Amino acid sequence: MSIAESLAEHRPYLMRFARLQLRNDAWAEDAVSETLLAALAKPQSFEQRAQLRTWLVGILKHKIIDAIRLRSREVALYSGDDESASASDELDALMFKADGHFCTPPDDWSQPDQRLGSQQFFKILEACLDKLPPAMGRVFLMREWIELESDEICKELQISQTNLYVLLHRARLRLRECLQLNWFSQPKP
Amino acid sequence: MKRLMTCKQAASLMVARQDRPLGLWESATLRMHLLACRACPHFGRQMDAMRSAMHAWRNYRGD
Known part of the structure; x- marks a missing residue:
């Protein structure tokens, strides 16, 4: 199998993550293409890598940051997202009474560790991540998947730290609610 | 001591501490609230479970 064929095999996997992070098919296509081109440009690195996928994901993370940097104005436009603010107010009203x-x-989520590490669980988790509004999902995954520090995210997206914490806060509460409904409340086989 | 903050405020701090260190006063009042409240420790464990789940997901996804 040629290097190009080996790399092409990983394309769908990389696309899934680029889409999840960038929330835009065209941007994701660009980031993945650039990742594969960068990998092709260094065949000597490729030959030494037992973990090809890990290496490609590492390159993809950098390409995603480049894509966000390049389009930071467009990305930042969505950060104020009124719709997600009102939906978060509704979530607050569902969770808490007027007296706080x-x-x-809250349910007891304690489960054997292997249940939270199962393929079934990860499917649900990814579906929940998919459901986050674009700005929220992008910020949350920059923090949790690309593992950028808060000040780096603020710099890349040109948003204030307060704005960032609000987006992360809403994302975590929504993710919790989604997991509660779709995993922890479901009868287990 | 539980009345120093509501469950909503306590939950908000338990979410916030995933992304930033809490201030001294925030930490102290949250700790007192958690000692006196039955519901909030469960919420705190849910946040811990989510953090573990994200960590496991990153490993599962091969990076």
Whole structure:
């Protein structure tokens, strides 16, 4: 199998993650193409890598940051997202009474570790990440998947730290709600 | 001591501490609230479970 064929095999996998992070098919296509081109340009590195996918994901993360940097104006335009603000207010109203107490006490999520590490669980988790509004999902994955520090995200997206914390806060609450509904409340086989 | 903050405020701090260190006063009042509240420690464990899940997901996805 040629190097190009080996790399092409990983394209769908890389596309899935670029799409999840960038929330835009065209941007994701560009980032993945640039990743594969960068890998092709260094065949000597490729030959020494037992973990080709890990190496490609590492390159893709850098290409995604480049894409966000290049389009930071467009990305930042969505950060104020009124729709997600009102949806978050609704989520607050569902979770808490007017006096600040929980409407329904939080469930006990303690499960054997292997359940939270199962393929089934990751499918649900990715579906929940997909459901996050674009700006929220992008910021959350910059933090949790690309593992950028807060000040780096603020710099790349040209948003304030307060704005960043609000977006992350809403993303975490939504993700919690989605996992509660689609995983922790479901009967287990 | 539980009344120093509501469950909503406590939950908000438990989410916030995933992304930033809490201030001294925030930490102290949250700790007191958690000692006196039955519901909030479960919420805190949910946040911990989510952090573990994201960590496991990153490993699962091969990076």
